Amino acid sequence: MIQDRWVFDDEYHADIVHRDSELESLSRLLEPATRGQRAEDALIYGPSGVGKTATTRWLLRDLHHRAYIQSVAIECSNQTSHSIIHEVVAKHPNSGIVHKNQSRDDLLETFDEVVDAPCIVILDEADIIPDLDVLDDLLSIELASVIAITHQQVEWLARLDDDVEPHFPANNQIEFRKYNEAELVDILDPRVERGLVGNPIQDNQLEWIADDCDGEARWAIKTVLAAAELAVDRGHDYFHDRDVQDGFERAKHKIRKANLQSLPVTYLRLYELVRAIGPVSGEEMKAAYEAHKKEIFDGRGRGPVSWRRAWDYLSKMADYDLLEMPGETNSKVYQVVDKELEAPVEFDPAASVTKEKDLQH
Known part of the structure; x- marks a missing residue:
């Protein structure tokens, strides 16, 4: 039944559909690069799974065919500012060997030397970057521009330095909305045709998947694959309704x-704190963070962030559907969505409390 799993992968180079206005806006900002000039910077924002990264990379591939440009795509999750700059330089097509122990100044000097054409740096998951001063560094290179891909618009812009914020004016901000049902079906159809064999989809099942996946292409695509896996495991020749029904949560x-x-280690530890104590109120969550912040940032090479910044971390995990934060800001109840989903990190909030008490005695 499953002919090609790659078709359902996030990295699969599918045709981009129902993103005409977004493509037009981004093309306008990148157009100067086709004339050998620095492209304009762009902020792309919207919920998970709506094609922000896929659309950006598709357009960059098309641009490479039409003009001499350079581009580097960086996944910012679990990265520091220094490691982002290192990866930008290491991935640049003109770079040689780049050592990890090179200083920030040396890396930027190398980057300046190798950039001999418009260079577009894609910062995916840019709202996770702990220190947005890295933008100052990247934008200091004459021909370098940045496409930042985030979930939230206002929160990210509020973190920018005064000299960087003008690089991302309203006309350079592109929102990606959720898809409607018909659009999702158009996205799913070619993947089913190329990825599955034997006509396993029954009447209206794609519409069902598209309707229930809340406008998220990634969830819909993964649900088709999950339903196929379940059908195979259960010895079905086609999708039974219970395969589809169970496929939603399996994919999610x-x-x-x-x-x-x-996510970075600090996020993982904060997630484990919520998993251990939730559901809790906002005041209880704040108190728990203050009590555990030293352990959360232990070994990370920086001191604990303020509760306001920690709240941004929590909000990011809510964007990822890892945490629930319902209600108004002052009356939120914090809890994990899936209590059984454990973060891949060694962190036991209960043990850290015991250790702290032992030290006090």
């Missing part, structure tokens, strides 16, 4: 697990 669990594994 896999997406949550992948999202969780992509």
